[in-house]
Amino acid sequence: MEYLMSSMGSESLETECDKAIEILKMMVETDTGCGPKPEVLKNAVGFAFLRITKTGLFVTGSYGTGLVVIKLKDGKPSNASDAAWTKPSAISTKSVGSGLQAGAQVLETLIVINTEEAVEAFTGGSLMLGTALELAAGPVGTGGEIPGMTGEGLVDVVPCYSYALSSGLFAGLSLEGVVLNELSAVNAKFYGSAVDARNILDGTADLAPSAAVDKLHAALAGLGALWDK
DSSP states (O other): OHHHHHHHOOOOHHHHHHHHHHHHHHHHSOSSSOSBOHHHHHHOSEEEEEEEEEEESSEEEEEEEEEEEEBOGGGOOOTTOOSSBOOOEEEEEEEEEESOOOSOEEEEEEEEEOSHHHHHHHTSSEEEBTTTBOEEEOOBSSSSOOTTEETTEESSOOSEEEEEEETTEEOOOOOTTOEEEEOHHHHHHHHSSOOOHHHHHTTOSOOOOOHHHHHHHHHHHTTHHHHOO
16 A cells, blocks of 8 residues: 555646546547436536556555546636636545455546535535535436436436546446545645635636646537537
8 A cells, every 4th residue: 555655646737637638538439338428518517537546455545636627607717717617626535445456456537526516515625425425326328318407407416426437448436435635735836826726616716827727628628519419
C-alpha cells in the first residue's frame, strides 16, 4: 500500500484534464451498447472523472485522482471563460481493505452528477459516496426509459450515476463507501493561488484561462453531437 501511494502521487490538474478527456472519449465511443445513455449525459448537471488503481495481495488498496466539473446554470459564463462549464476542481480517493488480488486493476470511472444537491455535496471538501450522497449504476445503451426522467428532464432521479471501464470493458464497480477529497494543493498550484472548490464549481472564482481547461471544455461541448444526430 505504501508503494501504491508513493507511486501514484497527486497529479497536476493539467494531467487530470487530459485524463478526463480520455475517459469521456472511451465512455461515449464504446460500441458494446454498455455506454452511458445520451439522455443521461445531456441532462447531467456535472461530471466527476477518476482513474482508480486497485492493487495488493493480502492487504489491498486503491487510490485514484481526477476532477469535478459542473455545468453553469443557464449556460452563463464564469468570470474567466465563455464556456458553459466551470473550471475543474481536483479530487482524490483512497482506501485500504483485505483480500486476495493478484496484480493491479485500473478503473476509468465516470460519475454523472444529476442534481443540485449532489453539486453541493461535491463542493464540501470531502464526501462519502452512498452515505452522504446516493448513487447507482447508470443506465446504459440507447433504448428504453430512464428512471425519473420525464419529457422535461430528470425530475426524480438518483443524485449520481456511476460508470467504470477496466481494460476497455465496462466493469461492475460499486463506489459505495468511497470517500472523495478535494485536492486543494493541486488546485492552488494550477490556478496560482489558494481557491476554494466551492468557488471553482459555482463559476465565481476569477481564474485565468488555460489551454488544458479549454481542451476539456471543448470535449464536453462535443457531447452535443450525441443527441443532435
